Amino acid sequence: MITIGENINATAKSVAQAINNRDTEFIQNRAKVQAEAGADYIDVNAGSGYGSQEQSIAAMQWVMDTVQQATDKPLVIDSDDPKVLQAALARYSGDNVIINSVTAEPERLTSIGSLAAKRRASLVALAMGEAGIPDNVSDRLAACDRIVKELAKLGVPTESIYFDALVLPISVDPSQGMITLNTIARIKQRYPEAKTVVGLSNISYGLPNRNIVNRSFMLMAAYAGLDAIIVNPLDTKMMGLIKVADLLTGNDPMCRAYIRAHRKGLLQD
Amino acid sequence: MITIGENINATAKSVAQAINNRDTEFIQNRAKVQAEAGADYIDVNAGSGYGSQEQSIAAMQWVMDTVQQATDKPLVIDSDDPKVLQAALARYSGDNVIINSVTAEPERLTSIGSLAAKRRASLVALAMGEAGIPDNVSDRLAACDRIVKELAKLGVPTESIYFDALVLPISVDPSQGMITLNTIARIKQRYPEAKTVVGLSNISYGLPNRNIVNRSFMLMAAYAGLDAIIVNPLDTKMMGLIKVADLLTGNDPMCRAYIRAHRKGLLQD
Numbered sequence: 212m213i214t215i216g217e218n219i220n221a222t223a224k225s226v227a228q229a230i231n232n233r234d235t236e237f238i239q240n241r242a243k244v245q246a247e248a249g250a251d252y253i254d255v256n257a258g259s260g261y262g263s264q265e266q267s268i269a270a271m272q273w274v275m276d277t278v279q280q281a282t283d284k285p286l287v288i289d290s291d292d293p294k295v296l297q298a299a300l301a302r303y304s305g306d307n308v309i310i311n312s313v314t315a316e317p318e319r320l321t322s323i324g325s326l327a328a329k330r331r332a333s334l335v336a337l338a339m340g341e342a343g344i345p346d347n348v349s350d351r352l353a354a355c356d357r358i359v360k361e362l363a364k365l366g367v368p369t370e371s372i373y374f375d376a377l378v379l380p381i382s383v384d385p386s387q388g389m390i391t392l393n394t395i396a397r398i399k400q401r402y403p404e405a406k407t408v409v410g411l412s413n414i415s416y417g418l419p420n421r422n423i424v425n426r427s428f429m430l431m432a433a434y435a436g437l438d439a440i441i442v443n444p445l446d447t448k449m450m451g452l453i454k455v456a457d458l459l460t461g462n463d464p465m466c467r468a469y470i471r472a473h474r475k476g477l478l479q480d
Numbered sequence: 481m482i483t484i485g486e487n488i489n490a491t492a493k494s495v496a497q498a499i500n501n502r503d504t505e506f507i508q509n510r511a512k513v514q515a516e517a518g519a520d521y522i523d524v525n526a527g528s529g530y531g532s533q534e535q536s537i538a539a540m541q542w543v544m545d546t547v548q549q550a551t552d553k554p555l556v557i558d559s560d561d562p563k564v565l566q567a568a569l570a571r572y573s574g575d576n577v578i579i580n581s582v583t584a585e586p587e588r589l590t591s592i593g594s595l596a597a598k599r600r601a602s603l604v605a606l607a608m609g610e611a612g613i614p615d616n617v618s619d620r621l622a623a624c625d626r627i628v629k630e631l632a633k634l635g636v637p638t639e640s641i642y643f644d645a646l647v648l649p650i651s652v653d654p655s656q657g658m659i660t661l662n663t664i665a666r667i668k669q670r671y672p673e674a675k676t677v678v679g680l681s682n683i684s685y686g687l688p689n690r691n692i693v694n695r696s697f698m699l700m701a702a703y704a705g706l707d708a709i710i711v712n713p714l715d716t717k718m719m720g721l722i723k724v725a726d727l728l729t730g731n732d733p734m735c736r737a738y739i740r741a742h743r744k745g746l747l748q749d
Contacts, residue, residue: 381727382735388728392703414728418735420747427724430696431703434661448749455696458650459657459683466651466687478689480717 212453212462213439215287215309216250217410219278221258221270230257230270238274239281246282248444252309253278255299256289268298275302287311287335293322300330309333309373315340315354320361328366335373335408336362338394344377346384351377351394352401359402373408373439374398381424382417388428392435399436410441426452433460451477481722481731482708484556484578485519486679488547490527490539499526499539507543508550515551517713521578522547524568525558537567544571556580556604562591569599578602578642584609584623589630597635604642604677605631607663613646615653620646620663621670628671642677642708643667650693651686657697661704668705679710695721702729720746 219241221227229237245253255278257271271290278286285307288299296310312335313323327334336358337344338351345351359369376394379387391414395407409432415424426449429440433456442449454472457463472478488510490496498506514522524547526540540559547555554576557568565579581604582592596603605627606613607620614620628638645663648656660683664676678701684693695718698709702725711718723741726732741747 385727385733385735386730389730392728418738419742420749422749423721423747424724424727427699427721428728430699431725431728434700434703452692452696455693456700458654458693459661459697459700461655461658464654466654469687473688478692480689480691 212433212457213251214444214453215252215254215439215441216245216444217254217441218245218443219253220256227258230274233273235277238277242278242281245444246284249450250284250444252287253282253284254287254289254441264294267292267295271295271299272302275299279304296323297326300326309335311335312337315357324362324365324367333371333373334367335375337375338377344379348390348393348397352397355398369402370404373406375408378409378411378413380416381414388414392431395432395435395437406438407436408439409437430456447477481702481726482520483713483722484521484523484708484710485514485713486523486710487514487712488522489525496527499543502542504546507546511547511550514713515553518719519713521556522551522553523556523558523710533563536561536564540564540568541571544568548573565592566595569595578604580604581606584626593631593634593636602640602642603636604644606644607646613648617659617662617666621666624667638671639673642675644677647678647680647682649685650683657683661700664701664704664706675707676705677708678706699725716746
């Protein structure tokens with residue numbers, strides 16, 4: 212499973228403050244420890260609560276420069292503003308990059324899809340359209356269908372798409388666990404060349420022992436066909452269980468990554 | 481998920497000794513603590529290493545009587561000898577009973593299937609025939625097909641079957657996790673009226689941190705469609721995660737069982 216470290220995200224107050232203060236040490240430390248903990252990609256979200264687009268762009272470009280000085284890990288550029296994404300891509304020196312994210316909304320699909328095509332970037336695509344997150348599998352799949360079709364026109368191949376199957380809290384609707392899992396499975400059936408991704412912590416919103424629910428859901432999602440996960444790589448139990456997921460789904464043929472995780476102490480009972 | 485407590489099984493030395501010594505307290509204690517820990521059924525296996533069939537029957541009947549004095553939980557009668565099963569059923573006062581187990585081998589299917597039909601018992605059916613455990617999904621399904629067909633002739637409806645999808649160690653063959661999981665999913669597709677069951681600890685044979693692998697596999701199997709599990713109900717982490725599995729698969733609509741498990745302390749991080 213591909214892990215995307217989520218810890219440089221300005222929706223967290225401490226990160227927003229560090230970006231506002233241009234606190235290089237804080238941001239670089241977050242990049243380094245995530246890389247050391249085994250994140251395959253580092254997500255970079257510089258936030259959106261700025262006075263002007265120029266400020267948003269300046270914040271994102273500062274974070275991009277700062278993170279790239281600290282780690283060689285590929286980045287996931289995370290913004291809902293196409294101009295911010297474009298400015299971030301202009302500051303990115305790597306080949307391997309993921310843009311996070313588009314939806315099936317036509318305007319965003321065209322502007323962000325064109326950026327991805329030009330840069331040959333991969334693209335996280337949320338399985339939703341204008342009306343918000345569908346509460347059922349078939350509407351999420353319909354959004355994926357629209358996304359595949361429109362991106363193909365722009366020259367983004369389906370192999371470059373990471374479909375986010377989306378997660379709603381099970382405490383609000385008990386069927387939402389199966390809806391996300393079945394969406395993942397159906398996407399993999401319909402578009403085997405595409406990848407699937409989730410950020411799964413929303414599943415446990417409103418419940419006690421959220422970590423246990425999140426980790427359990429990751430294991431089920433792995434069997435459903437999850438390829439990538441947006442995760443806190445410092446959650447050692449989660450990182451250990453991701454190796455167990457790889458083992459059980461046949462993606463660790465010699466049990467090597469599992470044994471390594473065991474030796475590192477990630478598999479504490 | 482239906483839990484079947486596995487702790488009265490004469491393949492464990494201490495249990496075999498207790499049965500040999502007709503140690504009522506030991507056996508009754510094992511029955512009581514499993515019931516208190518939340519097992520839905522108690523499996524009763526009195527062993528097979530006796531000098532004569534009469535001795536095997538006497539041992540099983542003593543265990544049956546002893547366990548029934550200690551708990552009202554329904555029993556799973558576990559033996560590969562049809563005569564022992566028949567004698568055990570004769571000593572069983574409950575309505576709800578599961579016979580463990582048949583395979584697709586014609587002789588066993590006829591003798592044990594007839595017992596199940598006469599008693600209207602449910603039946604664990606291993607997805608295998610004469611040649612041992614198939615290493616692939618389609619041969620396991622073919623065994624299930626033969627079992628359904630033969631049992632129907634004897635008057636055992638498919639609703640009464642608990643198909644055991646069978647588990648081989650992933651350390652020997654890395655594809656075995658997916659083979660068991662896909663067998664469970666395919667059985668549920670083909671025979672939605674049947675139930676599925678596994679005893680899953682074999683998956684982690686030869687690996688360190690076996691408990692973590694076993695529990696992770698349970699979660700994946702729950703999403704694949706597992707209805708019942710043969711398990712040590714004193715493994716509190718496993719029992720807690722079974723409630724998480726029910727929650728995430730939509731089988732705990734008001735999150736009540738999950739919250740109860742949380743309050744009981746079964747969901748320690």
